[in-house]
Amino acid sequence: MPARDQRGAAPDPTDLRVTPPAEGSGPVRGDDGPHGGRGTPFTFRHDGRTVTAYPGETIGAALLAAGVRALRPSGFDARPRGLFCGIGACFDCLVTVDGDGPVRACLAAAAPDTEVEVHDVPRQR
Amino acid sequence: MSPGSADPTRVPAVVVGAGPAGMAAAVALAETGVPVTVLDSYPHPGGQYHRPRAVGPGAGRAGVVAAPTGAGTGTGDDPTVAAFRHHLAVGTVHLRSSTTVWSASAEEGGCTLRLTTGTDPAAGTAAHAAADPDRDAALLHAEVVIIATGATDRVLPFPGWDLPGVCTAGGAQALLKGQGIRVGTRAVVAGSGPFLLPVAAALAEAGTTVAAVAEAQHAAVIARAAPRIAGHLDVVTEGLGYARVLARHRVPVRHATAVTAAAGDGRVEEVTLQRLDEQWRPVPGTEQRVAVDAACVSFGFVPQVGLPALLGCALTSDPVWGDPVVAVDSHQHTCVDRVFAAGESTGVGGAAVAVEEGALAGLAAAHALGAIDVGALRDRGAPHRRSRARKQAFAATLGRMYRRGDGWVHWLADDTLICRCEEVDHASVRHAVTALGAVDQRSVKLTTRCGMGRCQARMCGDAVAALVAHHSGAPADDRAALSTPTVLAPVRLRELAALSPEYEEP
Known part of the structure; x- marks a missing residue:
């Protein structure tokens, strides 16, 4: 089922976050609301806007949940690229974090108050 | 590291990869009393198959998965995962997470593995360096190495x-x-x-x-x-x-x-x-x-064979898929002394095959270290050998069921990208083959940059081999001969510099 509000309201069909099943260590903070069980949310900055993330989320996952699919322009032809392999093998999802990197958004954990920027490095043939 | 060992960079056994094959290998080795160091690129063990939930309750426990399905993805009761957890808890297996081998060489008496820590160089050094002194070791010498590097999506x-x-x-x-x-x-x-x-x-x-x-x-x-x-x-x-x-x-x-x-x-x-x-x-x-x-x-899946190729392990073409895979004998031994391989890197067979191969590789490695005699190797391995044979045969049948046709190349347009990293299109690859005389994946790479980028042909290598065969009319070349990378993962200059004894952290 999609993220279900603990109060029984209809889930938002556009919300990509799935509520984790209540398994293992019991209730954690942030257990109420549509993303119950994910812990206490925090924010980081991406390309001039504020993005919400939950503990353990990767930068790529948090951006996807925020509706950001195009993560960077390709070097030669500036074609938009996003999460592709999702496991660190393809290097399409590169971003910079606080000016350092590039890092793979599918692997790097989101961190509070960081500045995530588009890795835009034009190349010429 | 084994407690009390004089030099923390010298260990008896390293397993590369903590998926089903790597976990089974580590468990088999640890049960013979050999201390095992497991290296894994991800923050949590389990590999792609037992990918742990990283978010919410139970985060980080291998086998605890987030997929809220009844569709068979729950793997919490998996016996290999449970045994691996036990050995982690009692310290017989030492896991270095978020650690990737970027370079390796085989020498007399073992292998040297050069490591980068962190899911990315930038994230890793900052996040982990202070927490665990073991993590500072950018270099490991191992008497035996078991390769369990898995596969990526095809x-x-x-x-x-x-x-x-x-x-x-x-x-x-x-x-x-x-x-x-x-x-x-x-x-x-x-x-x-x-x-x-x-x-x-x-x-x-x-x-x-x-x-x-x-x-x-x-x-x-x-x-x-x-x-x-x-x-x-x-x-x-x-x-x-x-x-x-x-x-x-x-x-x-x-x-x-x-x-x-x-x-x-x-x-x-x-x-x-x-x-x-x-x-x-x-x-x-x-x-x-x-x-x-x-x-x-x-x-399907493409075996990851960069590390074994770098160590000098002979590769062979998978009989069903044609992919380069590590050649192993019945003990999962590669052609390099004291280097073993198990799981998808030796041919895609799924997790059920991988755990049998992993267990056999672990036992053979224990025997190579003198921890068990040949009788124990034979007796303890027997059930795994029977199970491996049966499951490998099944995997081969499954592979043939889904053997792909050659006609897929007809859905490519001229401007369809083949190499995502270097942005090389289909027309350029075809031109390299039909006009520039490129005869294999390597010569296409040298003429077009196809496969030369960050992913090192992980995404396009299989397609390029098929395109060469299609446009040249020749049978697919022996890709096993072509897969020797020099560096396995991006590495920072400061990590290279840190390998020098004269280097001081700025």
């Missing part, structure tokens, strides 16, 4: 496959299991092979509208081999479980159908589903456009 290129929203089926599964995030609200799952079903079922259970599962193989081809898998009740039952989930969500499963194009403004907005003939050539006039915000594609 994806065939198609027009628009680089649009955001097009992703691998494994990537979609990783997002769902690891992060509890759906890749989209309306998706197609396409490609070929049994892996499409659990991904589609998990997405459907998570609330994504799965507009279609498009399996390229003809149902008749699959049905022909079906009697030979009927005896494997566990797998058949699992498959039926996914089919039931898909039926409940009214997800159409179409055979002889592929996604032959994706389109959209800055992201995928629609895909073209098209019928394929027996050779996987798209049938004109059968195109159907489907609105989606995600397309999850997989044509």
